[in-house]
Amino acid sequence: MKSNAMSAEALGLVARRFAVLSDPLRLRLVHSLFEGERNVTQLVELTKGTQANVSRHLQTLAASGVLGRRKEGLMVYYYLQDPTIFQLCDLVCGSLGKQLAAQAEAFAGTSR
Amino acid sequence: MKSNAMSAEALGLVARRFAVLSDPLRLRLVHSLFEGERNVTQLVELTKGTQANVSRHLQTLAASGVLGRRKEGLMVYYYLQDPTIFQLCDLVCGSLGKQLAAQAEAFAGTSR
DNA sequence: AGACTGAATGCTTGTACAAGCATATAGTGG
DNA sequence: CCACTATATGCTTGTACAAGCATTCAGTCT
Numbered sequence: 131m132k133s134n135a136m137s138a139e140a141l142g143l144v145a146r147r148f149a150v151l152s153d154p155l156r157l158r159l160v161h162s163l164f165e166g167e168r169n170v171t172q173l174v175e176l177t178k179g180t181q182a183n184v185s186r187h188l189q190t191l192a193a194s195g196v197l198g199r200r201k202e203g204l205m206v207y208y209y210l211q212d213p214t215i216f217q218l219c220d221l222v223c224g225s226l227g228k229q230l231a232a233q234a235e236a237f238a239g240t241s242r
Numbered sequence: 243m244k245s246n247a248m249s250a251e252a253l254g255l256v257a258r259r260f261a262v263l264s265d266p267l268r269l270r271l272v273h274s275l276f277e278g279e280r281n282v283t284q285l286v287e288l289t290k291g292t293q294a295n296v297s298r299h300l301q302t303l304a305a306s307g308v309l310g311r312r313k314e315g316l317m318v319y320y321y322l323q324d325p326t327i328f329q330l331c332d333l334v335c336g337s338l339g340k341q342l343a344a345q346a347e348a349f350a351g352t353s354r
Numbered sequence: 355a356g357a358c359t360g361a362a363t364g365c366t367t368g369t370a371c372a373a374g375c376a377t378a379t380a381g382t383g384g
Numbered sequence: 385c386c387a388c389t390a391t392a393t394g395c396t397t398g399t400a401c402a403a404g405c406a407t408t409c410a411g412t413c414t
Contacts, residue, residue, distance in 0.1 A: 214333045
């Protein structure tokens, strides 16, 4: 595998993965699953979304491999399936935190 | 800061960061800068995009703090400014690789 | 069987945004 | 000042997709 010439196909997959994580409600859902699996109703309450909307976003997340599904009677439990999600979120949050802190400092510096 | 109740604002920022990385051309641009800064014309050639389109995507990437800009005469050089981008890409690529390998194996298993 | 609950799916509407094309700005040299 | 090169910016069009609402599907209980 050449490291400097990613195929268009691979690029599309990576882009798609990022796109899946680029929605606030989906991020809330992922975040709500950090501490363990939850069924749809619980997720609706936790995220304060509508049932239909939450259900659809869960499909998206599951289809992309981020979440897994487990059916138990009437209820469907979703759980984090991709373990890299934690690190991904940590990285982005850390990076944004640093960036905002730097901006704040630069702003404070303007009055010197 | 409570770790289990991210503000809507913070969530929006994270989502936005992922959204910036969710475009194939932008990923190509980022990838083209892995080995050092490049000016717009070079990036147009490397990514085979149009000048206008490349320029606009570079704006997006720079505005979000992923890239930095350096002007030198007529030319503008862009460079990776957020060091976490490497790790972010590695994580996603690794995760996708595992996922695809697992799928391939599962598929092969169907004929057993 | 019917009534009920949890989850998924049509269908529509509004909005964000990528790409294309033409044009404008900025900087350089004659 | 004019011509030229590098980059950025209007403006338009097409497409993807989130949200809302109603409806359907699936499973449980009597």
